[in-house]
Amino acid sequence: MKKASIKDVALKAEVSTALVSYVMNNKHINRISKETAERVRQAAKELNYRPNKIAQSLKSNKTNTIALLVADISNPFASQIARIIEDETSKRGYAVLIGSSDENPEKLQQLIEVFLNRQVDGFIIIPVINSENSIKELIKTKIPVVLIDRYFNDVQVPVITTNNYGISYQSIEYLIKTGKKNIGILVYDVELAHLKERIKGYRRALEDRGLPFRDENIKFINEKNIQAEVEKAMDELLKSNNNSIDAIFFTTNKLAIAGLKNIVKRDIKIPQEIAILTFDESEAFEVFNPPLTYIKQPLQEISKESVEILMQIIENKNLNHKPRVFNSKLMIRQST
Structure with missing residues (x-):
């Protein structure tokens, strides 16, 4: 059986191939009516159509993947951040590759090398102690980098943190x-x-x-x-x-x-x-x-902002390196 192409989906849904591409990659979705988007998805489902991600990445020079490196995935702070970032990037058609450095700078360096070889489009990192040099070397590769929570005063990248x-x-x-x-x-x-x-x-x-x-x-x-x-x-x-x-x-x-x-x-x-x-x-x-x-x-705000900033950098928008600082809140309960 012949494999369905994007043209087949466009013919069945009675739309252009460009519009099919937008819908399947979650791009410009706010400009497309819900009815049209649903018709495209239904046509793709009936034809068992799957976008060729390898061809897309070769054409766009992007893999639509980002790396999220946390300091310790067993920490509820990191695991919740990971969950939110995964949800936010998915909305934009990106997948997240997650690694935990376990508070070990050598392991962080290894993970950076692994994900660079996977050709991710950018990094969101909760760094560990003594990892400044690893972050600086990563910046030299010109790949987009955003730091969350922790930061180094002499490392010039966008930082999302709290007060x-x-x-x-x-x-x-x-x-x-x-x-x-x-x-x-x-x-x-x-x-x-x-x-x-x-x-x-x-x-x-x-x-x-x-x-x-x-x-x-x-x-x-x-x-x-x-x-x-x-x-x-x-x-x-x-x-x-x-x-x-x-x-x-x-x-x-x-x-x-x-x-x-x-x-x-x-x-x-x-x-x-x-x-x-x-x-x-x-x-x-x-x-x-x-x-x-x-x-x-404010984990929701921190996570969403980190994704937003990274996507802006990936899209070649100029950004300053001034830290984005969100306010935490004192929750008064019975232990005080």
Whole structure:
């Protein structure tokens, strides 16, 4: 049986071959009536027509695929970002190839090379510590790159991020207004700008409210040994009656999960004995009682903007490298 061509679909649907191409590739779809688009799709279905993607890529010099590289796919932040980006790119006729670097810069470099060989049209990346050089080398290939959440001040590419400093300041200020005066903070011991901004917001809020910034109240956690490091940090924060920690700010959801396990084990009552504030959501929080006060990041906006910016670059539109900053929101619940 002869394989159906785009001309066959156009004849059956009584439209031009160009219009068939637009419909099948989800292009200019807002200019085509729903009835016409449906007639084209129905004709293609009846004829069992499939566009020749290899021929299309040779003609357009595009593969209609993008690479999404996340730092840790097991993190709910990354998995939700991936789901939204996949939905958004699909609407534009693109497929997403997803890789997780597992917070390993060497693995990130390997994934970049793999996807370059797959000739993707662009990269959306949540980078890891010590990956600046990999990102810079990728930029030299002239392939479009957008960074999400994390960024490097000396890497000149579009960045989609949130108001890490401002929301941390606001959240600590809220804790102080509720009467908390000795607030601990747990943060990864890494040189990442977005985490530094969270620390700065924490520190400035204390200073502006006339409370001392105590070095012993900030605990840096080795991300390769989270549970043991958090156990040690919680021991140091809570063992001394003189320290009298009355609130803890976990700067990531993974740190919060590890910290909450420790608090439960110690049978510490929340919020009566200690208030808890965490960055980001997690399904694990849903089974915790009382419900946790947390900082909600605008994942929909971040994801959609990253796709929009990448598509503009792919289409050769000039863009500046000024970061796009979206506002997170403090969700006040019963743990504070």
